[in-house]
Each structure stands twice: as structure tokens, then as C-alpha cells.
Amino acid sequence: MTTNAIPTEMTFFARFESDILSGKKTITIRDESESHYVPGTTVDVSTYEDGRWFCRLEILTVEPIAFSDLNDFHAQQENMTLAELKGVIHDIYPGIEKLYVVNYALVN
Ligand SMILES: CC(=O)Nc1ccn([C@@H]2O[C@H](CO)[C@@H](O)[C@H]2O)c(=O)n1
Numbered sequence: 001m002t003t004n005a006i007p008t009e010m011t012f013f014a015r016f017e018s019d020i021l022s023g024k025k026t027i028t029i030r031d032e033s034e035s036h037y038v039p040g041t042t043v044d045v046s047t048y049e050d051g052r053w054f055c056r057l058e059i060l061t062v063e064p065i066a067f068s069d070l071n072d073f074h075a076q077q078e079n080m081t082l083a084e085l086k087g088v089i090h091d092i093y094p095g096i097e098k099l100y101v102v103n104y105a106l107v108n
Contacts, residue, residue: 009043012048013047020057025077025078028101039059060104065101067089067097070086
């Protein structure tokens with residue numbers, strides 16, 4: 001039997017840092033490999049490009065979502081239009097239908 005550790009770190013593309021820190025972006029959408037965050041735990045957040053730490057986030061919920069079920073409410077929580085959000089996700093996770101919405105809150 002193997003056990004999987006609870007993740008304690010998360011990365012974001014640096015271009016999203018300001019929206020996260022200002023509270024405009026309150027979810028992220030990830031694939032199965034990044035779906036193992038645990039509600040109630042806190043993660044250290046750094047930029048994907050250079051690993052620079054910029055905040056801590058508390059994981060609030062992790063819920064499955066199909067790409068085809070993404071809607072304007074998800075886009076609003078990403079501070080994007082739905083077309084922009086679908087484009088971003090298509091670029092990061094091409095062809096992946098089974099995704100997860102991770103809702104988080106900034107930890108001060
Ligand atoms: C390795 C790594 O950092 N991966 C990711 C994956 C996703 N995202 C962002 O989450 C939202 C939905 O996918 C969009 O805002 C994405 O751009 C991100 O910033 N970084």
C-alpha cells in the first residue's frame with residue numbers, strides 16, 4: 001500500500017499573482033494530478049516560472065468539473081471572461097475534460 005502526502009505547495013503562472021493578492025481571483029482549475037489539495041489545509045504559493053514565494057492560501061473546497069460545464073461563474077471567480085478562461089485552460093491542459101475547481105482564501 002502506498003500513501004500520498006497532503007500537498008503543501010502550489011504554483012501559479014506569475015501573471016496571476018496580482019489578481020490572487022488583490023482577491024480578484026479566488027479559484028484555480030487543475031487536472032487530476034493537482035486535485036489532491038485538502039480543504040482546511042494551507043499551501044505555500046510561488047511562481048511557476050522562478051519559484052518565487054508570494055503568499056499562503058487556505059484550501060476551501062476541491063470539486064470536480066467537466067471542461068464543458070465551465071460557466072460564467074467560474075470565469076468571474078477567475079477574473080476573466082468565459083472565453084478567456086476556456087482558452088487559458090485549453091493551453092495548459094489540452095484535451096483534458098476532467099478537471100477540478102480549487103477554491104481558496106488568502107491567509108494573512
Ligand atoms: C504548474 C502551474 O503553475 N499550473 C497552473 C495551472 C493553472 N493556473 C491557473 O489556474 C486557472 C485555471 O487553470 C487559470 O487562471 C490558470 O492560468 C496556473 O496559474 N498555474
